[in-house]
Amino acid sequence: MSLEAFSHSEPLTLGVELELQLVNTHDYDLAPYAEDMLRLMKKVPLPGSVVPEMTNSMIEISTAVCHSASEVLGQLTPIRDALVKSADKLNIAVVGGGTHPFQQWHERRIYDKPRFRELSELYGYLSKQFTIFGQHVHIGCPDANAALLMLHRMSRYIPHFIALSASSPYVQGQDTAFDSARLNSVFAFPLSGRAPFVLTWDDFGKYFDKMTRTGVVRSMKDFYWDIRPKPEFGTIEIRVFDTPLTIERAAALAGYVQSLGAWFLADQPFTPQEDDYLVYTYNRFQACRFGMDAVYVDPATGEHMPLREHILMTMDRIAGHAAAQGASNAMHLLRRETEAGQNDARWLRERQRQEQLLAEVSRQAAQRFRGTPA
Amino acid sequence: MNELFGFWSQWLRPSAGLPTVQWSLLLAAAAVVGYLCQRHTGLPKVVGYTLVGTLAGLAGFNGAVWPLQGIGLFLVELGIAIVLFECGGRISLRWFRHNPMVLVQSIAESALTYFAVYWTLVWLDQPTQVAGPLALVALAASPAVLTRVVADTRAAGPVTERAVVLATLSTLYALTLGSAWSEQMNRHAATLLDAISPAVVVLGVSILVAAVLTLVLRMALRFMSPTSENTSMLLLALIAAGSTVASHMGGSAPLAALLAGILLKQLNPRPWAWPRQLGNASSLLTMLMFVLVSTVAAQADWSGPVAGAVLALIGVRLVAKALGVAIGNVGSGASWRQALWVGCAMTPMSSIALLIASQFVVASPSTGYRIASIALPAILLMEILGAVIATVAIYRAGESSKPWAPLQRGRAGESNES
Numbered sequence: 115m116s117l118e119a120f121s122h123s124e125p126l127t128l129g130v131e132l133e134l135q136l137v138n139t140h141d142y143d144l145a146p147y148a149e150d151m152l153r154l155m156k157k158v159p160l161p162g163s164v165v166p167e168m169t170n171s172m173i174e175i176s177t178a179v180c181h182s183a184s185e186v187l188g189q190l191t192p193i194r195d196a197l198v199k200s201a202d203k204l205n206i207a208v209v210g211g212g213t214h215p216f217q218q219w220h221e222r223r224i225y226d227k228p229r230f231r232e233l234s235e236l237y238g239y240l241s242k243q244f245t246i247f248g249q250h251v252h253i254g255c256p257d258a259n260a261a262l263l264m265l266h267r268m269s270r271y272i273p274h275f276i277a278l279s280a281s282s283p284y285v286q287g288q289d290t291a292f293d294s295a296r297l298n299s300v301f302a303f304p305l306s307g308r309a310p311f312v313l314t315w316d317d318f319g320k321y322f323d324k325m326t327r328t329g330v331v332r333s334m335k336d337f338y339w340d341i342r343p344k345p346e347f348g349t350i351e352i353r354v355f356d357t358p359l360t361i362e363r364a365a366a367l368a369g370y371v372q373s374l375g376a377w378f379l380a381d382q383p384f385t386p387q388e389d390d391y392l393v394y395t396y397n398r399f400q401a402c403r404f405g406m407d408a409v410y411v412d413p414a415t416g417e418h419m420p421l422r423e424h425i426l427m428t429m430d431r432i433a434g435h436a437a438a439q440g441a442s443n444a445m446h447l448l449r450r451e452t453e454a455g456q457n458d459a460r461w462l463r464e465r466q467r468q469e470q471l472l473a474e475v476s477r478q479a480a481q482r483f484r485g486t487p488a
Numbered sequence: 489m490n491e492l493f494g495f496w497s498q499w500l501r502p503s504a505g506l507p508t509v510q511w512s513l514l515l516a517a518a519a520v521v522g523y524l525c526q527r528h529t530g531l532p533k534v535v536g537y538t539l540v541g542t543l544a545g546l547a548g549f550n551g552a553v554w555p556l557q558g559i560g561l562f563l564v565e566l567g568i569a570i571v572l573f574e575c576g577g578r579i580s581l582r583w584f585r586h587n588p589m590v591l592v593q594s595i596a597e598s599a600l601t602y603f604a605v606y607w608t609l610v611w612l613d614q615p616t617q618v619a620g621p622l623a624l625v626a627l628a629a630s631p632a633v634l635t636r637v638v639a640d641t642r643a644a645g646p647v648t649e650r651a652v653v654l655a656t657l658s659t660l661y662a663l664t665l666g667s668a669w670s671e672q673m674n675r676h677a678a679t680l681l682d683a684i685s686p687a688v689v690v691l692g693v694s695i696l697v698a699a700v701l702t703l704v705l706r707m708a709l710r711f712m713s714p715t716s717e718n719t720s721m722l723l724l725a726l727i728a729a730g731s732t733v734a735s736h737m738g739g740s741a742p743l744a745a746l747l748a749g750i751l752l753k754q755l756n757p758r759p760w761a762w763p764r765q766l767g768n769a770s771s772l773l774t775m776l777m778f779v780l781v782s783t784v785a786a787q788a789d790w791s792g793p794v795a796g797a798v799l800a801l802i803g804v805r806l807v808a809k810a811l812g813v814a815i816g817n818v819g820s821g822a823s824w825r826q827a828l829w830v831g832c833a834m835t836p837m838s839s840i841a842l843l844i845a846s847q848f849v850v851a852s853p854s855t856g857y858r859i860a861s862i863a864l865p866a867i868l869l870m871e872i873l874g875a876v877i878a879t880v881a882i883y884r885a886g887e888s889s890k891p892w893a894p895l896q897r898g899r900a901g902e903s904n905e906s
Contacts, residue, residue, distance in 0.1 A: 138644070138649065139580055139583075140577070140578050140649075140759065140760065141759045141760060141761065142759045143644075145644060145645070145649075146644060146645045146887065147645070147646060150646050150821065150822070150823075153823065154821055199586075200821075202582075202583075202586035202587070203586055203587045203821045204587075204646060204821050205580060205583040205586075205587070205590075205649065221642070221644075221889045222889075223886075223889060226886075469758075470713055470715075471713065471714060471715060471758065471759065471761065473758075473759035473761065474758050474759055476759075477757070477758070477759055
């Protein structure tokens, strides 16, 4: 199977996918209600789509093509409201966050769909451990080569994305000491991590052909890279975000990606290098482990600085592009929280320190998702 | 030899006596049979417990007295109270606001069951004084059996949740009406006030005890962690005290516990962690309850006409429950397939039905005897058969998180042979 052609998309358009948790309202453990939610959601006319995910306590929502962060929020809001209404009808709750804090992976059931059954057979217990919840942001690129250039430029900001979205400090009832423990589960998959450093679509096609010849890969879906091209949409897809606890933050993160993209296209600020990836894994680890308190190693200069400072510095640099894209509100929300060193992982830890009960933390997170203060 | 016995007798001390030894051995046997039953057939442990109790009852074991009284009655009431308190905590009134069809489903299946069983028994020439109470006994599905089945199959999902809630609600109706009916069985109600006063007393006392229990627990939860072992012990102790007080004051102990569970859930929305904490203590108590119920129920006198009435009651009840759930299913967010499995999962009858039947016997021994002659075999059959049907329903609904063991072994055997 050869690589499909890169479709046309309007540059800097956005698409957001959110994987969400379905929990019961009794002890707030994950609840296998995906099929019931899909049945109810099918009756509601909405932008975007609602689809099943790997295990039947998960659901994925996505927007249609959007032009700005506010449009993303405008589409996510009715989808969220419909989800909450359906959940109320089923006596369950919908929650954001990159992991469920205390679910036991072995209790999960694979959603009954051929691709998920196939993945489950191939990956064994990893597929159940893949009960993790991420946000994917698609950004439209002018053409295929520009997409690869955008992809490798964007990879310098992977630590930003991780720290800003981190919401998975708890796994199986324990504080992992990571702000984003979710990405450790992704790392277990053989084709995860960074994309190969190729900057033209022709070269990427050659790489894809070699991989398909080995029989390891059949389609782009088999790559679990942090950022991957999505030729059928004409986008690149950034996959390192934990699902935030609120749709407002999800939309703001999309606005941040768009503003960065606008800066890349307008100013061509730097040319990505293979050597950028020398510090990639270290920076990624720092962001996962320490969140806003991580250290960032500049791939170009090798300078060490607090990640928080680098995020703020970047925000200053792209402020004009953010304003042009209508993402000023998004940037304002993220800046305020960055200055305070706040992210969802910290919120979850603060709640747990207060409540001493992870189930209660999940309940309050569910209140947050539905837009009601806990 | 005499010297040896004389020497030994000096070492003997007063103890709890032979009945305690008999009960301990019976429970030990139940634990083994329950385990083997689940290990080799995949059926829930409660089936094994019931079989042991049935055999003991049929063999004339006299450790349990019918109608229930004394320590036996207290243990059954306490076991039911703990289960119902937990089930009450699963009932969110908010759910009925967002999905009133669940309430319609509950009322439909309960009403249909009552009237279907009543008219069938009247048609079978049972007097109305017997048919009415029996219809009330049949109304109560057993959350106790269902929650044990759910625990054994490690089930979760829409069918499981809805079946537990509907079974709990049917219990609520049956306990309220059953207690009130038994109170007025031997009274001639001259006025409307006379007629409704028993129900008012039962409900009033139960609500009062439930409110006090709720407030004390809510206060405790302000400074105690729900995951603490001590919180679980406090809970058990308070439910035991509440059960005793409610019964003593003319209320219904299980009803008070059920209402307390519902009230506490509304006043304290924090998630519950007690079921996991209660652990083996609660499991032992519920096992004791199942053995006791089957031992008592097995003491019924069997005869041809009784068997006919029992089978008719069971059959009609099964159909009525399924039909009632189906009637209220429209717009309730569940599929027709799920409605069918919910109806099936609600078929078990057990301790609550026995308790209600016992109340009728105490209230009016003559009518009560006729009621018990049909109720006891029905309860015994449906404690076993109902558990099996509920298990099949949960597996068929795909809500167990573990495969049915015998099926898996069968498949492994096939693949080994090929």
